[in-house]
Amino acid sequence: MTDLLLAALHHLLVFGLVSMLVAEAVLLRGHVDAGMARRLAGLDTGYGATAVLLLGVGVLRLLYGLKGWDFYLHNPWFHAKIGLYVLTGLLSALPTLNFLRWRRALRQDPGFVPSTADVDRVRRVVRIELAAVAVIFVLAAAMARYGGF
Template sequence: MTLEALLAYAHFLAILTMVVFLASEAALCRKEWLNAAVVERLARLDAIYGIAAVLVLATGLARTWWGIKGSAWYWTQPLLHLKLGLFLVIGLLSIAPTLRFLRWRKRLRASGALPDATEIRSTRRLVMIEAHLLAVIPLAAVFLARGFGK
C-alpha cells in the first residue's frame, strides 16, 4: 500500500512538473516576448520538460509493474495503450521545438540573431498541440483507473 502511494505521488509530481514546463514554453514562445534571455530560458525549460517527461514514463511504468493492480491487469487495458500512444505522439512532436530552441540558442550565441516571427509562430503551434494532446491523457487515465475500456 505504501509503495503504491509513493509511486502515485512520484508519477503525479513528474506529470505536474512536465505540465508546468510545457506551459512555460508555450507562454514564452511568442514573438513579442522573445529576446536573448528568453531564448536561453526556452532551451533550459525544454531540457527540464524533457527530463520530466522521462520521469513521467518511468514512474508510470513502475506503477504498472509494482502497483496494486499489477502488470497483468494494466497491460491488457486498451486505455493504457491509448495513454502511451498519446504520450509517444507528444514526444515525437516535441523533437522539432527542442531542436529549434537549441538552434536559436546557438545562433544567438554566435551572432546575436533572434529567430524570425514565422519560425517562432510555427514552434509555438507545435508546443500548443503538445499541450492540448497532453490534456487528453488524464481523461483516459481516470477511465482506466475505474476499469473502463475492457
C-alpha cells in the first residue's frame, strides 16, 4: 500500500510540476506587465516547491518502494533521469532569478515592466525546461522497463 501511495503522489506532483511550467510558458507568450510578472513569480514559487516535494517523494520511493534501492542503483536510465532532473533544476534558477528581480523591482515601482530581452530569455529557458521534462518522461519509461542494458 505504501508503494501505491508514494507512486500516486509522485505522479500527481509530476503533473502539478508540468502544469505550472506550461502555465509559465503560456503566460510568457504574451505581453508581460506588472500583474503578469507577479503571477509568474507566484507560479514559479509553486513550481520550485513542487520540484522539491517531487524529489522528496522520489527518495521515499527509493527507500520504501517495491522495487527497492538495488533496482535504482544499477539502473543507468535512472541515473540519466536524475542527472537531467538536476540539470533542469539548475537551469530553472535562471527564470527564478529573473522573477525575483522583477518582484523586487515591482516593490520599488508598481508600474515596472520587464524588458523584452528579459522576457525573451526567460521564455527560451522555460521552453528548454519543458523539452527536458519530456526527455525525463522517456527516461522514466525506459527505467521502468529496462532495469539495465
